[in-house]
Structure formats: C-alpha cells, structure tokens
Amino acid sequence: MEIAMDVLELCKQAQGDKIAGVAIASNDLDFFEVLERTQSQGMKVWLCMRAHSRSQSGISPLAQRAAADAGVEIIVYGQTIKEIPKMVPLISIHDCIAKVHGIRPVHDDLRSFPDLESLSLSLMQYGYLAANQVAMATLVAATVKFFHVNKLGPLIIDPHTIGFHQCLAAFQKNASATWLTNPGNLIYVHPRGRTRSSRSSSKIIAQGPFIVQDSTQLVSEILDRLGYSSPELNLQETIDMFWDGNIGFLKRRGVSVATVEGEQKLEALEREFRLDLPQDWHPPRSDVNLRDFLLGKGFLDRKDALREQVKLAIKKFLQSRGQSVPPKRSYLQLVADALNVVNKDDPCRRI
Structure with missing residues (x-):
C-alpha cells in the first residue's frame, strides 16, 4: 500500500517533468494495476522481477499474460538455478499420492537441466502438452x-528437473514403444507453499500434489484433498x-471475482479446475504459528492442545479484540479470522 501511495506521489511530481518513469522491483503481480494507472498518466513503467525458476523464459505465464494486458514491460534480473545440489530432499508422486523420501544423494547426470525442448516435443506428440504451453509448471503437470x-512408477516432482530426466529417459529408452495418449480427464493439483523441504513431512503428504479424475464431484473432491472440507461446513461454505x-x-487468472457470488462460484471453479493452466492453489491457512501466538499471549496452555481447546482460545482472543464470533463458525474459519486480526494489528508479523 505504501509503495502504491509513493507511486501516486511520483505521478504528481511527473507533471512538472521531474520524473520520466517508475520501476517497481517485485514479483507481486498486483503491482501491474498500479503501473497500468501510472502509465495512463503518461509515464513510462517497468516491473523488475526476479527470474522465475519454474519457467523456461524466467517469467511465469501468468506474469507474461498480465504484462501483455497491462502494457507493462518486465525486466528480469537474477539467474535461475542451473544445477541442483548433490544432496536434496526428494518428493515423488505415484498412484496419485505424493511421498517424501528425505534428503538423498543425486547422481551428477541428474543435477543439470535436461533437454526440455526434446521432452516437450515428445509430450506434445502424445497430447500431454500443447504447442503454446511453455510454463515450467505446465510441463511438470504433463510429465x-x-x-x-x-x-511408469514413482516420478520425482521435487526437484522437478529429476522428473524431467526420468521422463526423457523413458522416451529415449523406449523409442519404439506405443505410449498411451492423454485421456484429457486428469487434473494435477500442486498446492502452493506445501512441498518445500522446510515443511513437515506430514503436511506434504496430507496436502501435497495429487491427481484427480474429472467428474461431477470435481470441485468438492479437490477442495477435500486440499484440506478445506470439514463436518461443520456445507459445500457452499467450503x-x-x-x-x-x-x-x-483467481483474479490473476482472469476471474471477475467482484461479480461472482453464491452458486456462481461453483461454476467458476468447475471451469478453472478444468483449464489447462497450473492448478497451484493455496490450502487452508495453517494453525501452527497461531498456536504459538495464542500460547505466548496466554490464551492457550499447550501448543499441542486439542482442536476444541484451540477453538475456545481463538474465540477468547477474538473477543478480546472486540470481534464478534458467530456461533456456528468452523475451526478453519476461526483460524482464518484470528490470523486476519493478528496480521491487521501487526502487518510485519504475518503469522
């Protein structure tokens, strides 16, 4: 918000020809709107973004599309990792479920980027990739x-370069094989921020990447696998x-969130989940750091307290901040409510 206000101030100064343009260094796509408005004032604008390791071009496909729509030039800085370390935590997927393998040694032949062009062409041949799909996340999903x-058994999905090597090797070693084509009814979901090595194994397995088959229950199944389902919530609340x-x-994917309400959200999600775009969604907000916060403030006696005890502690905390608590609020909703209050009180905390 402060950056946006500074840019508006610069626009005023630019009226006296003191400022020629504005450049913002951030990977936050929300700044496209700020720069687009700045550009309408006759100023030149740039968004400087750190190279995106999951895109061959260094820029994510969403950023490319947003830049084109806003008419903003992107300047990429930094370098993507060309080689993975010799010892890395590995995560694989098999039979639609992710599995953590811990830190393992990686053979030198698998540490560098494989021939992605050859891999892409092979996947295109069998319908797993479209010619206009250059995003690294889309290539992972196709693999x-x-x-x-x-x-073909377990596939390493983190680091994804190892999985690319695996897939390319399968094509090369079985050049004459008759591979099955893409059935077109599979959705690969990769929850955001849940598969890095800094996360606990239980979190990765419970809310890690997964594959679902398209059906009339697609939305409820994906939301359940992401961890949003609760006995206290009906489908609309979920x-x-x-x-x-x-x-x-959703906004960055082009969904008009301001005009979509009620049951229209179900239709919108059915459409978005079936699109051939990266399905990397946020799971529900975790209560881990919130438990620490409540413990430190005296609302909770133990960090490993039962959910019902944490639920009562959250209600007491919210009431102490003058917040009303609806009687039928679910645990997941209360966690989100409490985190919103904490982050609003102290934006630097961001628990």
Missing part, C-alpha cells in the same frame, strides 16, 4: 500425467473459504 497414465484464500490468484 506427471504421462507417468500416471502409462504406469467453496467460500477456498475463494477467500485464493482470491488473488
């Missing part, structure tokens, strides 16, 4: 689906929770 459909937690990402 996962190819392995799953052809029953959708609302997911919507609120992913509203920024």
